[in-house]
Amino acid sequence: MSAEVECVQKMLEDHGITHTRQREEILSLFIMESKHYKPDEIFKLLRGKGIGIATVYRTLEMLRECGLIKEISVGKDRFYELKNQESKHIYVHFKCNKCGKFFDYYNIEAVQEYVSNVETVEKDMNVKVNDVNINLYGLCSKCKC
Amino acid sequence: MSAEVECVQKMLEDHGITHTRQREEILSLFIMESKHYKPDEIFKLLRGKGIGIATVYRTLEMLRECGLIKEISVGKDRFYELKNQESKHIYVHFKCNKCGKFFDYYNIEAVQEYVSNVETVEKDMNVKVNDVNINLYGLCSKCKC
DNA sequence: CTACCTGCAAAACGTTTGCAAGACG
DNA sequence: CGTCTTGCAAACGTTTTGCAGGTAG
Numbered sequence: 001m002s003a004e005v006e007c008v009q010k011m012l013e014d015h016g017i018t019h020t021r022q023r024e025e026i027l028s029l030f031i032m033e034s035k036h037y038k039p040d041e042i043f044k045l046l047r048g049k050g051i052g053i054a055t056v057y058r059t060l061e062m063l064r065e066c067g068l069i070k071e072i073s074v075g076k077d078r079f080y081e082l083k084n085q086e087s088k089h090i091y092v093h094f095k096c097n098k099c100g101k102f103f104d105y106y107n108i109e110a111v112q113e114y115v116s117n118v119e120t121v122e123k124d125m126n127v128k129v130n131d132v133n134i135n136l137y138g139l140c141s142k143c144k145c
Numbered sequence: 146m147s148a149e150v151e152c153v154q155k156m157l158e159d160h161g162i163t164h165t166r167q168r169e170e171i172l173s174l175f176i177m178e179s180k181h182y183k184p185d186e187i188f189k190l191l192r193g194k195g196i197g198i199a200t201v202y203r204t205l206e207m208l209r210e211c212g213l214i215k216e217i218s219v220g221k222d223r224f225y226e227l228k229n230q231e232s233k234h235i236y237v238h239f240k241c242n243k244c245g246k247f248f249d250y251y252n253i254e255a256v257q258e259y260v261s262n263v264e265t266v267e268k269d270m271n272v273k274v275n276d277v278n279i280n281l282y283g284l285c286s287k288c289k290c
Numbered sequence: 291c292t293a294c295c296t297g298c299a300a301a302a303c304g305t306t307t308g309c310a311a312g313a314c315g
Numbered sequence: 316c317g318t319c320t321t322g323c324a325a326a327c328g329t330t331t332t333g334c335a336g337g338t339a340g
Contacts, residue, residue, distance in 0.1 A: 071220065073218035073219060073220055073221075074218060075216060075218055075223075076218075076223075078220075078221075092266065094266070094270060094272055094274070096272070097275070103270065105266060105269070105270060118281070121237065121239070121250060121281060124250070125239060125248065125250060125285075125286070126286040127239055127241070127281075127283055127284060127285050127286055127289065128283045128284040128289045129239070129281045129282070129283040130242070130282055130283040130284070131281065131282035131283065132279065132280075132281055132282075133279070133280040133281075133282070134277065134278070134279050134280075135277075135278040135279075135280070136263070136266060136272075136274045136276065136277055136278070137274070137275055137276035137277075137278065138272055138273045138274040138275040138276065139272060139273045139275070140270075140272050141270070141271040141272055144272065144273045
């Protein structure tokens with residue numbers, strides 16, 4: 001069993017989340033391919049496996065609450081993606097203003113430097129920052145030509 | 146006439162947006178007090194002035210398209226706020242995970258440093274970044290005690 | 291006067307909820 | 316076996332749309 005799956009199972013246990021066929025189907029979607037999904041997309045991907053849209057929403061909320069996945073809002077859209085367990089909770093996404101496509105950004109080293117600035121904000125606003133979500137908007141490689 | 150108002154009028158002209166009583170009411174809300182509003186809040190604030198909710202949505206979309214205001218999505222909520230015309234299009238917001246309050250962050254110098262990193266992203270992803278939206282999540286000054 | 295804008299109400303959309311039937315351990 | 320979970324359909328809140336009447340220039 002991989003370390004990742006073990007970690008996921010521990011988190012589910014810790015939150016007293018029992019195992020069901022539907023929850024496993026949804027979770028494996030996130031684990032198999034680490035990308036972002038809309039609730040509706042998940043529903044359609046799992047069509048035929050007998051999972052109602054209400055269950056999709058209920059499961060997503062449950063996984064979010066126990067910190068396994070995170071929610072990203074971009075305009076009218078809402079996505080969910082696997083949450084990085086190991087380290088810094090920083091996420092960078094890019095949305096093309098022309099074609100509307102939405103990309104993840106993975107280069108963690110580049111992102112690292114953002115973190116140092118968080119302390120300034122914490123002091124300025126007298127808050128505790130746990131999560132950083134950076135959304136970039138512009139033109140993607142195809143549309144910018 | 147202030148430089149700001151002049152600038153706004155020029156942008157409206159440039160986009161061929163004609164003047165109406167309703168559009169003026171909504172725009173002055175943003176200009177008078179530079180904060181973020183939900184469509185519904187605008188509708189309620191202007192209640193009694195005879196502005197339908199459909200007009201609020203249509204006007205917001207129109208002002209957004211011509212770059213006068215910008216949209217911010219946080220979970221289920223959608224806000225609109227005046228867009229900074231002069232310089233860098235960087236916006237930092239903070240949402241408290243406990244009480245749900247949503248704050249603007251204004252310390253531009255602190256934010257400035259974020260900009261340098263954008264170039265790395267542009268090169269990595271082969272995109273052009275026009276807008277940067279940073280959402281921080283954590284505990285606000287009241288809730289963190 | 292013409293073209294565009296508006297309010298209204300209905301429709302569309304994403305999300306949530308109540309409930310009876312079913313699955314889990 | 317009791318409890319928790321599910322699918323369905325209805326309810327909900329937000330956003331969009333069609334249309335007849337009104338407004339701007």
